[in-house]
Amino acid sequence: MKTEIVDVNDTRKNLRVEIPQDVVDAEIDRITRDYSRKARIPGFRPGKAPSRVIKQRFKDQILHDVVHDLIPRAVDDALRERGVEAVDTPDIRDVTVDEGRPLTFTASFDTVPSFDPGDFTTITLTRTSSTVDEEAVEVAMQRLRERAARYDAVEGRGVDHGDTVTVDLTRIADGKPDTHENVSVELGAKANPPGFDEQLLGLEAGATKSFDIQYPADYTIAELAGTSVSYTVAVKSLKRRILPELDDEFAKDLGEFETLAALRARVREDLEHEARHAAERDMRADLMKQLAARVPFEVPPSLIDREIDRRLEEFAHRLMEQNIDPRQAGIDWNAFRESQRDVAREAVAGAIVLEEVARRETLEVTEEEIEREVSRYAERTGRTPAAVRARLVSEGGLSRVSAGLRREKSIDFLMARATLSGEET
Helix, strand or coil: CEEEEEECCCCEEEEEEEECHHHHHHHHHHHHHHHHHHCCCCCCCCCCCCHHHHHHHCHHHHHHHHHHHHHHHHHHHHHHHHCCCECCCCEEEEEECCCCCCEEEEEEEEECCCCCCCCHHHCEEEECCCCCCHHHHHHHHHHHHHHCCEEEECCCCCCCCCEEEEEEEEEEECCEEEEEEEEEEECCCCCCCCCHHHHHCCCCCCCEEEEEEECCCCCCCCCCCCCEEEEEEEEEEEEEEECCCCCHHHHHHCCCCCCHHHHHHHHHHHHHHHHHHHHHHHHHHHHHHHHHCCCCCCCCHHHHHHHHHHHHHHHHHHHHHCCCCHHHCCCCHHHHHHHCHHHHHHHHHHHHHHHHHHHHCCCCCCHHHHHHHHHHHHHHHCCCHHHHHHHHHHHCCHHHHHHHHHHHHHHHHHHHHCEEEECCC
16 A cells, blocks of 8 residues: 655645555455345346446445445554554545556545643743632621521512512513513612612502603613613512521521531631632643643644534533523524634643643553542442443543543643742642
8 A cells, every 4th residue: 555645734634545456456346245145136146146247236336335445444554554643534535446446545634743842840820829818708608698588578568678579560662562470579689670679669569550761871781772661560579588697596507507607617618618729720721821832833723623612512511501492592603613713722732732741751541540530420420430431431431531631640740840939828
């Protein structure tokens, strides 16, 4: 087999291949025999039609099968022989095939060349402080208090500031009525239309009121800016939100805390834990940005597209977890895709450096490390390690686990050699 690799650029290659005539003819004969056993040809008993008849009658199908059998093997052999790895399935073009002639074709593919990622000690990272001040603790405590609020029914008076009102509401815009029942409106909520709360003040349960709201020209919702909307509300009930006192009883109601001080200490501990993780994420993000700048060639477009696909699938999955149909979400997916291109390019470039570091430093993942990662995932998901491993094997996912662990080893290797500044907390 004759092969030649032509460089299109640093990462794009054209592999020209010529498979000898004798190999092609042998494959044609083999496939012809398969067709002969199965074909039903008028005038011949099953399996007795001459090969020349089979070749003539099924020529296109036979040559199609020859191409699909020989080309993948030829590409794999050629790349393995030259020590080249394609990052995606090669594009096959310019195929010529016929009996009595060599099979020729061109395979175009992207690859990532070896390169020098530079001096790791010149990487400078800043560790942000994970210290939590009293104000942050107090804000978190107030959030707990808000979540524990109860709503008591109000009788014998009209709507007041801070009340939550249940209403049937009809909204008329551009002459089109839009009616909703049992709508909860909390007076003072930022989402309420301008002037809406004032129209409800003083209304008692059973009252109905119609009024117009003039939205300002600079209103944040463009469709409503500068418009006038008519509302009719029928008040059904009033409730008042009651916040619990921040005391020991409040702490006990939340679970395992005997005192408010113990609850406050746990809140601080959780905030510090989150702050440490946020600092670590920021540092890793900075590391990846610096690594991406060290790639001395254009990142292969196929890798960028693959990363964009992954990001879109992840985003669509998050929407579905929120019971939102991605197809009905009103998203311009083409625009969203393009908005991800730069960050995808940076992510891929950083990953390329991590892979080069792992290769140069011979960072390998052991079977024991894979098993520990599978066990950790099984514990998080409440499944057995055997079930998780079986699922990964069936989906070809063990290689992803190994690749992820290898990248983590590269990150640890680089972090140990980078210059760190900032607070150690």
